[in-house]
Amino acid sequence: MLSSNTDTDRQRSAQRSGPLTGTIRAPGDKSMSHRAMIFGAMAEGVTTVTGLLEGADILSTASVMSALGATVTKTADGTYTIKGCGAAGLQTPEIDLDCGNAGTGVRLIMGACAGYPITATFTGDASLSSRPMNRILDPLREMGVNATAQEGGRLPVMLSSDGDLTPLTYTPPVASAQVKSAVLLAGLNTTGTTAITEPIPTRDHTENMLRAFGAKVEMTPKNVGNTIKLTGPVNLKATTVNVPGDPSSAAFPIVAALITPGSDVIIENVMMNPTRTGLFDCLTEMGGHVRPDNFRKSGGEVIADIHVKYSKLHGITVPPERAASMIDEYPVLAVAASFATGTTVMDDIGELRVKESDRITATYHLLKANGVNAEELENGLKVTGGPVAGGGTVTTHHDHRIAMSALILGLNADAPVTIDDASMIATSFPDFFDLMASLGAEIN
Ligand code: S3P
Secondary structure, eight states: OHHHHHHHHHOEEEEOOSOOEEEEEOOBOHHHHHHHHHHHHHSBSEEEEESOOOOHHHHHHHHHHHHTTOEEEEOTTSOEEEEOOGGGOOOOOSSOEEOTTOHHHHHHHHHHHHTSSOEEEEEOOTTGGGSOOHHHHHHHHHHTOEEEEETTTEEEEEEEOOSOOOOOEEOOSSOOHHHHHHHHHHHHTSSEEEEEEOSSOOOOHHHHHHHHTTOOEEEESTTSSOEEEEEEOOOOBOOEEEOOBOHHHHHHHHHHHHHSTTOEEEEEEEEOOTTSOHHHHHHHHTTOEEEEEEEEEETTEEEEEEEEEOOOOBOOBOOGGGGGGGTTOHHHHHHHHHTSBSEEEEOSOGGGGGSSSOHHHHHHHHHHTTTOEEEEETTEEEEEOSOOOBOOEEOOTTOHHHHHHHHHHHTTSSBOEEESOOGGGGGTOTTHHHHHHHHTOEEO
């Protein structure tokens, strides 16, 4: 049958591998790549982006921003240029805006569109269409946007604005950089001060990059649990963005080296923004040799090269207040925990249930299918380490991070670990297979 051939084509298996060795460069940061594309499309002039992640999520965002009026071009040396809409503003698109698998893309672009007289319909793939959008639509409606969504606030969403919004002072009910960013972007073209108070600080790339595009973004108190204020209207000015390496992608080869005996690996060019490095703290507390070195600045962020060696790990209880700084890294942390002595507790992470998949349940099944001692909690996961049998097939639910986590588990399991569908890995880490193979990982 044709469909079963296709299914088999999408499968991949990882098997116990020799020591992983060598040096690789982390792919461009997904969060910063989305923002560079969106802000560049809104700005006056031509923005140049180096190090852009050429993942499917970013390419979806690029095509949506083109449909809204920007011109995105890849130059011969791999640099991207974005001719922004500037004073003319984003335009009502002639087509539906298909954001693919990208939650960051759809949510930030809805915020960006809200400030202009635009009517647009947002769609996405099966995974994105199951994710909640009311967290964005509620504050945007308070600002004056009309939005109709499917049951439960799901896509497709039809958004319609007259571009004359009321500024909002808002405390998001969930710790979410996407919500914060959507409201701030709506505030750009709104007269008056839009303010967000974050009970727990989330990644601050929107604030930092908006400043690079000429916006005045204030944070009080500075750099701790923040109120972020932006006074509009603001005309963004094109700039150059050098996108550093993605710590969330670096997480996979890092955990791979930690659990594969004899490994000694360097991951270059990793962004060390403290709103993103919670996983590295956990792995270090677990006894992992994860040593950032050669600190320098790139694209307004501190970056480093991370030296990782195979380590005997022990379980920890992850402090819940660390969740925002490692929100995408729990599945791969659970893989590290599977090889650690003792129990690792990851609790108060209910947000994981509304990511590309329900990552608590998906990770639990990933582990159980391969003989790991795991327990699903109401809002978390407990993992007790030991030898990993492997031999299971993991359902990835269109989730790139579940797919990569399962393959990393297989690198030190007794029998190969198989995933049903590797295609989504291209959303965030298109070179995953080549880079892992260059380190010696056996993934077929
Ligand atoms: C992101 C924020 C996070 C994260 C996502 C990227 C961003 O989502 O899970 O992968 O770029 O702002 P939330 O803001 O919903 O936690």
